[in-house]
Amino acid sequence: MTIQTEAHKKLNRREFLSWLWGASLVGLFGQAAAAMVQFFKPRQKPGGFGGEVVAGDLEEFEPGTVSYVREGRFFISRLEDGGVLALWQRCTHLGCTVPWREDEGQFHCPCHSSFFNRQGEVTGGPAPRPLDLFPVSLKDGNLVVDTNHPIERQAFEASQVFFPGEVS
Ligand code: FES
Incomplete structure (x- = not known):
């Protein structure tokens, strides 16, 4: 007790x-x-910028073309050899949106006139480095771009190009 x-x-x-x-x-x-x-x-719309964005069917991107994907804020640059680069639209100078100018055959930043070729390399103006890249993969025939992991680079290298044919 x-x-x-x-x-x-x-x-x-x-x-x-x-x-x-x-x-x-x-x-x-x-x-x-x-x-x-x-x-x-960060607010992330499903399938929008900040996550994985389906750019579209690989066949829609002809070699030698540059296509804008608005939802992902990037360009798909399909090189002549079939390789693919996903280039962020953000200028590496002060962050302006850089349009692709089909008439000039280059990216041309309207803010302070930086120029970039289709690999994103600086060809003129004050931009200190190439346009940033996003990782690209191929899923069910679609190019998928991971906009959550931008890649800064100091120069263009062949190893940065994604070749859909190499996917097993
Ligand atoms: S922000 Fe593009 S050149 Fe200055």
Whole structure:
């Protein structure tokens, strides 16, 4: 048989209330932290910029063409040899959107006149480095571009080109 004194009961009640108070605080801070994470997480539309974007059927991109994919904010540059580059539209000078100028056969930044060729290499102007790349893969015949992982580069190298024929 256990005999509990009045002081012992009070102590237990105090401990219990203290524990309850602590648990409530932990729960409250946990919810606040989750809300903060949700708030600051980049908003990513499914299939849009910030994630994997389906650029389209590989056959739609003829060799020697440059095509804009608005949802992904990149260009698919299909080189003459069939290789593929996904070039981010963002100028490496101060971040302006760089359009492809079919009449000039090059990318031409309207802000301070940087020029880039179809590999994204700088051919003129103040841009310090080539246009950034996004990784490309082929899924069910479609080119899929991962816009969550831009690749900075200092120069164009053949190893940066994705060749769909090499996919097993
Ligand atoms: S932002 Fe493109 S040249 Fe300056």
